[in-house]
Amino acid sequence: MRRLIYIFMAMFVSLAIVAVHASTFKPPKPAAQNATSVKPAKKPAKKPAKPSKPSKPKQVRCNECGELVNPSDFNNSSGMCDDCDEHQRAQAAPLSELMSSPREFDVNGVKFTMVPVRGGTFTMGATAEQGRDADGDEKPSHQVTLGDYWIGETEVTETLWMAVMGSNPSKNEKGYDYPVEFVSWEDCQKFISKLNALTGETFRLPTEAEWEYAARGGNKSKGYKFAGGNTLGDVAWYDGNSGQAKHPVATKAANELGLYDMSGNVYEWCQDWYSGSYYSSSPTTNPTGPSTGSYRVLRGGGGWDNAGGCRVSYRNYHTPTFRFFNLGLRLALSDDNAAKERLGREAATDSKVKRALSQSTSGKGSTREPACAD
Numbered sequence: 001m002r003r004l005i006y007i008f009m010a011m012f013v014s015l016a017i018v019a020v021h022a023s024t025f026k027p028p029k030p031a032a033q034n035a036t037s038v039k040p041a042k043k044p045a046k047k048p049a050k051p052s053k054p055s056k057p058k059q060v061r062c063n064e065c066g067e068l069v070n071p072s073d074f075n076n077s078s079g080m081c082d083d084c085d086e087h088q089r090a091q092a093a094p095l096s097e098l099m100s101s102p103r104e105f106d107v108n109g110v111k112f113t114m115v116p117v118r119g120g121t122f123t124m125g126a127t128a129e130q131g132r133d134a135d136g137d138e139k140p141s142h143q144v145t146l147g148d149y150w151i152g153e154t155e156v157t158e159t160l161w162m163a164v165m166g167s168n169p170s171k172n173e174k175g176y177d178y179p180v181e182f183v184s185w186e187d188c189q190k191f192i193s194k195l196n197a198l199t200g201e202t203f204r205l206p207t208e209a210e211w212e213y214a215a216r217g218g219n220k221s222k223g224y225k226f227a228g229g230n231t232l233g234d235v236a237w238y239d240g241n242s243g244q245a246k247h248p249v250a251t252k253a254a255n256e257l258g259l260y261d262m263s264g265n266v267y268e269w270c271q272d273w274y275s276g277s278y279y280s281s282s283p284t285t286n287p288t289g290p291s292t293g294s295y296r297v298l299r300g301g302g303g304w305d306n307a308g309g310c311r312v313s314y315r316n317y318h319t320p321t322f323r324f325f326n327l328g329l330r331l332a333l334s335d336d337n338a339a340k341e342r343l344g345r346e347a348a349t350d351s352k353v354k355r356a357l358s359q360s361t362s363g364k365g366s367t368r369e370p371a372c373a374d
Contacts, residue, residue: 099148102258103333107198110163114150114333115258117210120219121145124212125279129225130313137276138313144209145285149334151206151214154249154260155179155268156191156329164195171325177248179266179328185296185320188269188329195331205271206332208297208315209287215263215300215312217256225311227262227300228255232307236264242303246326262300263310266328270297274317295319302326 059068064084075085099116125141126134161180162168171182183191185205192203206214215227228235235255237247242264250260272289274297289297295317301310304326308314318327 099150102153103150105199105201107160107195108163110157110160112157112160112331113153114331115153117146117149117151117214117218117257119145119147119149120213122213122216122221124209124282125313127223127313129223129230130311133308133311134313135315137315138279140279142279142282143284144213144282144287146209146213147286147334149206149210149332151210151259151333152331153258154330155266156331157249161191164191164198169323172246174246174248177250178246179249179261181246181266181328182323182325183269183327183329184323185269185318187323191329192331201333203331203333205269205329207286207288208270208272208299209282210332210334211262211268211270211299211330212312214257214259215255220256222256224255226307227259227312228253232263232310236261236301236310237303238264238301238310239304239306244304246303263312264301264303264305266300266302266326267298267316268300268328268330270299271332272297274315298327 057071060071060074061068062074062081062084063079065081067081069081073082074080075082078085099118102116103114105112105114121143123141124144126138127141130138156179157176158168158170158173158178158180159176161183168180169182169187170178170180172178188205192205195201195203217224217228224230226232226235232238233241235253237252246266249265252261252264254260255262270289273291273293274295275290275293278290296319298316298318299314301314301316309316318324
């Protein structure tokens with residue numbers, strides 16, 4: 001019996017030893033592959049797909065200039081390209097909306113400024129503030145309505161005249177910023193003709209009504225007796241302070257519109273023929289004076305005149321060929337069509353610049369040069 005027990009114990013121990021070996025057994029590592037064995041080929045990497053080319057937008061034809069443009073440069077409501085649309089809107093706008101600031105011109109290096117005068121209705125002639133100083137040809141006072149125009153900020157200077165004509169006609173020659181004088185009405189027409197050829201504009205002399213409306217301050221008028229005030233010495237060179245000589249322009253106070261020397265310094269030719277009875281039959285809208293005559297109108301007085309001759313309603317006159325040492329001029333400009341055409345071109349050019357800037361940041365390309373911009 002004891003012997004059987006020993007046999008069973010021995011078998012149990014053997015089985016336990018086999019179980020321990022089985023739990024700790026690790027299979028042998030496989031033999032290293034031969035260095036010359038062929039490695040499996042790698043799968044070729046996929047090439048990135050090429051980006052698809054953006055399709056070109058279908059171009060649209062402008063109904064105004066006939067050019068093909070991208071849809072981004074086309075105004076569907078008007079059927080025109082942006083340039084033509086800007087140009088048309090500028091043309092259609094009232095000139096008063098385009099006269100937001102003075103215009104500066106440069107002729108052979110000499111600059112001068114034209115001031116915008118908004119149109120309106122005013123009383124021309126012997127108004128109440130003129131009192132007993134008013135002469136017979138200033139009566140009757142009457143209502144006049146004018147359109148928009150530009151007028152010279154100052155009288156034409158010797159320097160500007162020389163830049164246009166090549167010579168200085170002034171008898172009291174002073175230089176750069178002194179008003180030109182000793183010029184007849186006919187001399188002024190020759191000067192203006194050459195100035196227009198140089199600038200492409202349509203300068204002219206102001207009508208007598210335009211001159212008086214501007215001298216009174218236009219639609220900003222405060223009802224002064226002189227251009228810019230009731231104290232003549234503040235706004236004008238006249239016989240009481242001039243020393244019987246002309247003075248540089250814009251050295252006295254300006255009037256309500258920013259115009260200088262409308263009273264005093266030198267007389268200024270106007271476009272109109274003169275008639276002492278014209279005010280009795282003058283048109284009420286944009287009057288231009290009698291159709292014929294022997295004398296042309298002079299306005300504003302000069303450095304040799306007393307206070308009465310420097311009033312805003314005072315009228316003087318002389319023959320178109322007459323020259324004198326206190327006769328000068330001031331320019332006017334009011335060709336609506338030419339002005340709007342020029343401003344329309346500027347609007348179209350401005351549109352071109354804005355679009356170019358937009359394209360430089362958005363990547364859009366232009367297909368053409370604008371047909372409407374100069």
